[in-house]
Amino acid sequence: MKVTIPYTPRKQQAFIHEQIEKFRYSLLCCHRRFGKTVMCINHLIKAAMTCQNYNPRFAYIAPTYGQAKKIAFDYLKYYTKDIPGTKYNETELRCDLVNGARIMLLSSENPDSIRGIYLDGCIIDETAQINPALINEVITPALSDRKGFMILVGTPKGMANLFYDYYQKAQADPKWFLYKAKASETGIVDKEELDAALAVMGSQKYEQEFECSFIGNIQGSIYGDVIASLDDKKQITRVPIDPAYPVNTAWDLGYNDQTAIIFFQQIGHNIHIVDYYENKNEAFPHYAQVLKEKDYIIEHNYGPHDLDQTEFGTGKTRRETAYQMGLRFRVVPRMAIEDGIHAVKMVLPRCFIDVDNCGPLVNALRHYHRKFSDKERVYKIKPVHDWSSHAADAMRTLATGLNEIKFNNKVRQTNVDTNYKVL
Ligand SMILES: Nc1ncnc2c1ncn2[C@@H]1O[C@H](COP(=O)(O)OP(=O)(O)OP(=O)(O)O)[C@@H](O)[C@H]1O
Numbered sequence: 092m093k094v095t096i097p098y099t100p101r102k103q104q105a106f107i108h109e110q111i112e113k114f115r116y117s118l119l120c121c122h123r124r125f126g127k128t129v130m131c132i133n134h135l136i137k138a139a140m141t142c143q144n145y146n147p148r149f150a151y152i153a154p155t156y157g158q159a160k161k162i163a164f165d166y167l168k169y170y171t172k173d174i175p176g177t178k179y180n181e182t183e184l185r186c187d188l189v190n191g192a193r194i195m196l197l198s199s200e201n202p203d204s205i206r207g208i209y210l211d212g213c214i215i216d217e218t219a220q221i222n223p224a225l226i227n228e229v230i231t232p233a234l235s236d237r238k239g240f241m242i243l244v245g246t247p248k249g250m251a252n253l254f255y256d257y258y259q260k261a262q263a264d265p266k267w268f269l270y271k272a273k274a275s276e277t278g279i280v281d282k283e284e285l286d287a288a289l290a291v292m293g294s295q296k297y298e299q300e301f302e303c304s305f306i307g308n309i310q311g312s313i314y315g316d317v318i319a320s321l322d323d324k325k326q327i328t329r330v331p332i333d334p335a336y337p338v339n340t341a342w343d344l345g346y347n348d349q350t351a352i353i354f355f356q357q358i359g360h361n362i363h364i365v366d367y368y369e370n371k372n373e374a375f376p377h378y379a380q381v382l383k384e385k386d387y388i389i390e391h392n393y394g395p396h397d398l399d400q401t402e403f404g405t406g407k408t409r410r411e412t413a414y415q416m417g418l419r420f421r422v423v424p425r426m427a428i429e430d431g432i433h434a435v436k437m438v439l440p441r442c443f444i445d446v447d448n449c450g451p452l453v454n455a456l457r458h459y460h461r462k463f464s465d466k467e468r469v470y471k472i473k474p475v476h477d478w479s480s481h482a483a484d485a486m487r488t489l490a491t492g493l494n495e496i497k498f499n500n501k502v503r504q505t506n507v508d509t510n511y512k513v514l
């Protein structure tokens with residue numbers, strides 16, 4: 092039987108259809124009006140029509156029943172209308188094809204109602220708004236019997252959701268196909284429409300909706316642009332340790348607060364950020380133990396200038412206390428926060444960041460931001476102190492430490508004493 096479906100994929104859609112057939116897992120991060128939902132439905136129709144399994148089952152999952160019914164069901168009915176023998180169930184939002192295959196439109200509002208099903212494949216649309224319990228507790232087990240495929244589709248909506256988590260995973264995992272489509276690159280939505288959207292939405296929201304920026308909704312992000320560009324250049328990926336080079340650490344020390352440690356290797360001109368650790372309310376022995384357990388060959392530990400402050404109780408500097416615990420620090424010079432931020436911006440483009448070990452660091456660097464003062468109508472100079480500050484401060488230690496290495500090498504060449512304080 093030869094059936095023609097009234098769908099001619101756009102070139103980007105055609106490319107995606109071809110690629111996702113080769114992978115069990117895919118993540119498609121595409122701008123608004125890309126044609127995601129139409130593409131998903133058509134992909135399921137083809138998969139359902141060609142599946143050789145007994146009674147194959149496929150699911151399209153939207154965040155709410157309303158979304159599934161209002162948009163996807165109309166597409167499903169339209170694109171299957173020429174397939175003879177197709178039956179529709181309007182209340183259950185499903186269609187049964189003549190070969191015994193069934194396509195169900197489900198919503199993530201009530202994961203319990205879809206427990207116990209099996210699936211040969213499923214597509215999750217608008218993944219950023221999906222209830223996380225659905226994927227882990229319902230979809231993954233449903234796909235396991237038949238090794239079904241899972242395709243996550245969506246437009247970014249910040250970082251605190253499943254779409255961002257899986258986006259990070261897909262960046263580094265060769266089992267995943269990852270595709271990102273920005274409106275400025277696809278040309279699908281014409282310029283007039285994009286200009287109108289920008290005028291209505293403002294640039295932050297526009298960046299999110301049309302340029303697929305995960306930080307689009309963080310106003311005043313300091314490193315957001317640089318991280319987005321690392322992302323585009325695939326520099327946030329899997330970065331294995333190169334055993335030929337030592338590992339260095341860069342710290343932000345919190346005494347009653349968070350401590351952050353970045354582990355990096357300097358390989359030629361590039362900085363490989365291979366690992367990251369943060370914890371709070373722990374003392375030096377804990378971090379000394381963490382470093383020991385990591386089992387890296389550590390060359391230098393770079394610490395912030397406050398290591399040289401004297402502690403009340405002991406009369407010793409923190410650096411001396413650390414030294415007794417086996418942690419030998421090089422203290423990077425004190426620098427105005429602005430200069431430190433500038434140093435980080437200069438260093439970041441040379442960084443390759445391991446996505447598996449350094450997820451919290453990347454999140455923090457995207458989030459670190461300045462607050463907008465409505466009264467003065469400018470961004471405050473001092474960044475907001477929140478959960479992201481510690482990672483960002485450790486990054487400042489790294490960047491100033493690197494500047495010092497450069498300086499140090501230069502002065503060494505000219506035989507002048509360095510200003511490093513090494514115990
Ligand atoms: N291959 C195609 N050929 C012609 N029109 C298409 C094609 N794919 C999508 N469209 C049209 O483009 C519009 C947007 O499609 P769709 O709803 O699938 O986009 P979307 O990316 O899901 O959008 P949103 O971000 O709003 O959810 C619709 O009018 C749809 O009919």
Ligand SMILES: [Mg+2]
Nearest residue numbers: 127128129216
């Ligand atoms: Mg859609």
